Amino acid sequence: MLWLLLLFASLFTVVPSPRAEGRRNTTALTAKAAAARDRYAASAAAGGIRETIDGRYKKRYAEWKEEFLSTEIGRAQWDMYAHHPRLVLTITIAENNSQGAATGKYKWNESGELIAATIALGSQADQGYPSSVYYPVMNALEPFESRHLISGNVLAATKIAHEFGHVMKIAGTPEPLYHLQVQLVPLYNKIFLSNGYNVNDPRLVELAQKMGGNPVEIWEDREYWGEANAMLFLRDRVAKEKFHCRLFGKIKRAVEEYARNYEERFAEIAKSQGAIYSCSWR
Ligand SMILES: [Zn+2]
Secondary structure, eight states: OOOHHHHHHHHHHOOOOOOOOOOOHHHHTTTTHHHHHHHHHHHHHEEEEEEOOOOOOHHHHHHHHHHHTTTTTHHHHHHHHHHHHHHHEEEESSSSSTTEEEEEEEEEESSEEEEEEEEEETTTTTTOOOOOOOOHHHHHHHHHHHHHTSSSHHHHHHHHHHHHHHHHHHHHOHHHHHHHHHHHHHHHHHHHHHTTTTTTTTHHHHHHHHHHEEEEEEHHHHHHHHHHHHHHHHHTTTTTTTTTTHHHHHHHHHHHHHHHGGHHHHHHHSSSSSGGSSSSSO
16 A cells, blocks of 8 residues: 555656747738748647657557557547647657556646646557556456467557556546645655554545545556556457457456456446457456
């Protein structure tokens, strides 16, 4: 619990956004220059996906992306962000989290709409299986790769889907709540570390109520939303594979063991139309 609280605290980083300064006085500009400026402003305001991939990683990234886009759900989600009217989704490769992936650098506009997010994929995202406790979907792939039934590219594409799940969830989270959590989590952790790890401390109970759960609950809820989207991707990806019920059986067992309180979101995907509908999720 303790390491989770500390880890969670480190996940919250706020990147201040320098506000573009509007210039109203156009009288000195020629009509042509004004038109060019307007075109620039329009393109700057529009959303879309910006892929900032270092040359060293372009080849492997192209393979991961191709794998993600080989599914209907992957294409639909990619298209949604590629043509998004406001949100700029940046995808980049991080070397300091080589087998992981992370999403952050969120920005909102004055109407409270999410306008920026960055997904940083580890440079070796096609390797490494996180624990089944918080990652029941990604973890379930491991035996299938070791038996050469899936490739590392499928794992990397599943990590992309997990991160897309984070973006979708945060887009539906009110900005004030997110900032409240950023503000209160360190305070919660500070009290938690000094009160003998007593989560029933009235101060902690009050903080948890304010921010919608204790830091671990907030964190695991987010991770399980990422995993639910990863499962949605795999539902399409392995639909035609003989082992698909075995894979989803493994996910089901991990969810039942570690994520009981969140089972519904996984069960919904299993029960929705698709190949795993015929596997016995229940
Ligand atoms: Zn995650």
